[in-house]
Amino acid sequence: MMQQPQPGVAAPPPQAVPGAPPHWGGVPPPMPAQHQYAPPPTQQQAPPPPQMWGHQAPPPTHQAAYGQAPPPPHQAAYGQAPPPPQAGYYGAPPAPAPVAPAPVGPSEVRTLWIGDLQYWMDEGYIYGCFAATGEVQSVKLIRDKHTGQLQGYGFVEFVTRAAAERVLQTYNGTMMPNVELPFRLNWATAGEKRDDSPDYTIFVGDLAADVTDYVLQETFRVHYPSVKGAKVVTDKLTMRTKGYGFVKFGDPNEQARAMTEMNGMLCSSRPMRIGPAANKKATGVQEKGEE
DNA sequence: GTTGAGCGA
CATH class of the missing domain: 3.30.70.330 (RRM (RNA recognition motif) domain)
Incomplete structure (x- = not known):
């Protein structure tokens, strides 16, 4: 089951500007007034997809209308899941990166850290990634204080800790929409103790x-x-x-x-x-x- | 092309 690309979800740029300087000088960010991205109040009705195989999904649209909150996921087109496009080499299922256990202590942790983002992945795109769950509380991407450029990571807060954990288990390591990049997720505020097992x-x-x-x-x-x-x-x-x-x-x-x-x-x-x-x-x- | 990378206010 894969979610259909929805309007309001940022699409990748037509091309990645291969020879661009390392500071993306030619691609100024939209710079919205506020960087907090909160969806409208919705009921949690759409279950999260068991897996996301958006590996070879073509870019669906060129418009990027993320200045406003996208519509609630009142309909989700589940049903036809394409076969896993990869796994042609060894037959074994791809193993997502091991996920650290939920941080102990206060069970208030409902926020996931998300990293490995590309520069065009803004709050609208990230929200769209999890919109089908109907359980996203807010999306906050970190930007450079001076230039406003996205730093490639951010935080996704969910309505409950259980919802965050579901997303962590379901999405981490699976392919992000419209790109060949896997989600990289972890519990937020796990910064100092996320490495306990030696490798x-x-x-x-x-x-x-x-x-x-x-x-x-x-x-x-x-x-x-x-x-x-x-x-x-x-x-x-x-x-x-x-x-x-x-x-x-x-x-x-x-x-x-x-x-x-x-x-x-x-x-x-x-x-x-x-x-x-x-x-x-x-x-x-x-x-x-x-x- | 030869030693990645990930925590805000």
């Missing part, structure tokens, strides 16, 4: 252009069951791969083995070059001499 990461270079997170992950997972995930680094603006990525292991022994065993092995068409990951988060392999 062991390796650097993988020399990746071919068609290697995705999933391909990279499964390349290793078939040999090392402790693989927790993989990330192919892409340019934020052009979405093109930079030819390298990272694979996270849960088992340091498998990490060490993979460093030698998988070096030079083929990934989709090219031999990989494996090296140690320069972890910024002090996970797994620590720098020697420190305590």
Whole structure:
């Protein structure tokens, strides 16, 4: 079941301006008067879709009328779900990134953090992503205080904590509408304690252009069951791969083995070059001499 | 192209 694109949802720009300078000088943001985006009061009636396979959905519209709240989701076109367009490589279902458990303590947490947003994804687009749930309280995207440029992350508040948790479980890792990007969601205010389980990461270079997170992950997972995930680094603006990525292991022994065993092995068409990951988060392999 | 990335007021 996928939701139909609705008017009021921002559509991607006709093209991503490949040669644009890093500060998007030619694309000034609309700059609404206020950045808080609150939907009209609605009843929670439309159930959230079990999954979103909007991977290859074409851009439906060119208009972006998000200066006002979109209509309530009184109708949701469910019924015909296209088959999963990906998963052609290894047959295993794509594993969404592990989601941290709900933060303990006050059960008032009803806000999700959302990241990895593109510059054109404004409040209207984000609201439209979850409009079918009918449970969005507000959407707030963070902008640069001086330039007003979107910072690529924001917060989505839901009417209840349960609604937020449902969305987190249902949407995280699935494809966002009209783009080939997965949702990246987490509990808000989980900033200081979102990394409790150590992971062991390796650097993988020399990746071919068609290697995705999933391909990279499964390349290793078939040999090392402790693989927790993989990330192919892409340019934020052009979405093109930079030819390298990272694979996270849960088992340091498998990490060490993979460093030698998988070096030079083929990934989709090219031999990989494996090296140690320069972890910024002090996970797994620590720098020697420190305590 | 060769070491990502994620918390507001």
